[in-house]
Amino acid sequence: MSLAFDILLAFGVVFTAAAALGTHDRVASIAGFVVTGLLVALSLVRLGAPDVALAEAAIGAGLTGALLLRSAWRLKPAESRVSPAIDRIIVALIAVCLSGALAWAVYTAPGAALYPALVSERLAESGVTNPVTAVLLNFRAWDTLLEIAVLFVALILVRIVAPAHPQPVVLGELMLPFARIVVPMCAFLAGHLLWQGASVPGGAFQAGAILAGGLLVLMLGGFAVLTPRLLSWGMMVALLGLAVFAVAALSTEALTGTLLLYPDGAAKIWILMIEAVLTLSIAAMLCLLFCGMPRRPLNDV
Amino acid sequence: MTTVLQVVGLTLTTFGVSFLLIAALGVWRLPDVLSRLHALTKADSAGLALIALGAACLKGRPDSLLVLGLCVVLVALSGVTIGHLIARAHLSEGDLE
Amino acid sequence: MTIHDVPPIDRQQTPSATTEPHQEVLAVARSSGRLRGAITTGTVLVVLWAGFHWNDPTSWTVGVPMALIGGALVLFLPASAPLQLSPLGMLRFAKFAIIGILRGAVDVSWHSLSPRTLQPGFIPWRTHLPKGGPRRLFAVAITLLPGTLTARIEDDMLTIHALDLSDATRDALAALEAHIAKLYRLDHKEMVL
Amino acid sequence: MILNFLAFCTLVATLAALPRLIIGPTAADRIIAAQLAGTGTVATLIVLGTADKTPALFDAALVFATLAAVSGLAFVALQRTRL
């Protein structure tokens, strides 16, 4: 029975992705993509990766959808110049070959499981019991630091390009009870995931994405307007994550002589502190990426 | 006692799943957007509530009850709000028969 | 038929500074209302956290800041009047709502199985419930009850989409309104005023 | 075993509304289909969590429920920004 479940789920993933990519209706593509994200998250749960599934649900199905919807009406559809049939057939053939080769290569690749033994061997000294969090913030913390830097670079790019501000419609009276429950719920879940990320699935990335979802509800409901002051606060919080992470890296260098090697026995406190700041900073960054940070009017400068 | 809970839980879950199936069927078969919204706001929320209740019975632990209750509240609330917002947007197109 | 280009229906009711002599007082009252809302939310979050992490006292290092942030986010939302609910009314309303939701689900399932019997339409409804919480609860409850869906709220006029336009629907709406009035301890005299 | 079958049925319910997402005809229909699929995934996770005896899936279901609300809201709120 669970095999039938897997087959149906895999079929659903490919079907919704094809639906999303195969139509020129904006809402249909984006709704299809959001549903694809949900189903992919479900299949990641089946593949035993609930940490990734949580992130995919929060980001792939939630925030990317909102981001695409923001831009959907601003990007004009391309002139409907259909490429000739022969081209499409050739491309389709290449795509099928690519898929087949990829599936074959991945399936027959030797399953040299090198990492799991290493990770479980040293999990005890990482300060946390969730192996994914241990990899992210202890064993490979340097990578994570650079990834936060990448996020920040994307934020700066968006700040320079300065797309227009999204303008949600006025949504009326029933938005208030919705926001009153969903927004605190997002904050609660962010804290919950952050705390339990040390032992079971969860962590700073998922928590940040969910907190960003709460902020998005405030924006879309028209309750919070991005004033220049709020914007500069947001930028500051966004930078704070990178700054605290970098300072932590340098101070571990000073304390233990190795970059991001936490002092003995205190690893959990260090990880939790960095993660807490990262949560806030990721939430601020994702929210600002959505809002697009418009340039100020000239007379305002 | 546990077998009673098991049976009750399975029955509730079955009912909930059938409500979800019927809601999907309703989205297929009901004639216009506003009628389809009824399937979203009622059958779906009630179906999820029954499934959550059944899961709580099968699990038999009080702390999972809290998580499941929150799930139900959130889904019902979002169903109601989004249903209302779609109906509202649809109505202001001026097709009040 | 698309739902683009919807004209805004709701006018934000903000007291203008020139016509309101007690602007200062009002502003303070409103801000204190928001503060009360934030404190209430924070308390609820703390209780929830206690329910999730009761076996781990160290978890409060994250729980307390989380409750503060959750409360602070609620400061963005406009305040509403303090609740004066009657506990007995709450129980009664909960029973009424649960039965109503189940009946609603059965009803819409029945209609999905035989859509030919359907005669949908709109019912205008003037409510006596006061503005704010009670009226919003009324709108939400309508949507969860059998065969009805709130499509528009304009002051005290609600436009309700119903799957069945008979008198039974109107009776159900009147019963629901009475239930909510009891829940908020409003007697009929107050409601007409 | 029964629970596995029920999980399968829930997945069927999740996928069953999706043709509406493709054929529409209005944007509202597509949003309704997406919202139904969101509820369906929450339900699937709950049933799977009961079948697999892993309560971590309930937390995942809670995250899905919250985010389904946010993306549904985004669909409705960002409709008019076409101009």
Add this chain to the structure above:
Amino acid sequence: MTSELIYICAGSGLVGLAFYRLATCRDMLLRVLSLNVLAVGIAILFLASARNAGMTDAVPQAFILTGIVVLVAVTAALLALAEQIDSQRDE
């Protein structure tokens, strides 16, 4: 092992679909969408191959997790650039 094979097929199917769409479509939004689908497909492939005897390797999980977060930032940047290109084409 068979269930991994199913997901490997789904992941490579997604990659193929995204490749086809990227090559044949000129619409900016659909291209960004295809990139996202491509990334998701690769994520599924990665995790399906990282599964071994009922356990999933933590290192690829961590990579994919950060990859998803970076992907949303890249999507935002691409969309901002696409909007800019569109508005300049108008002038």
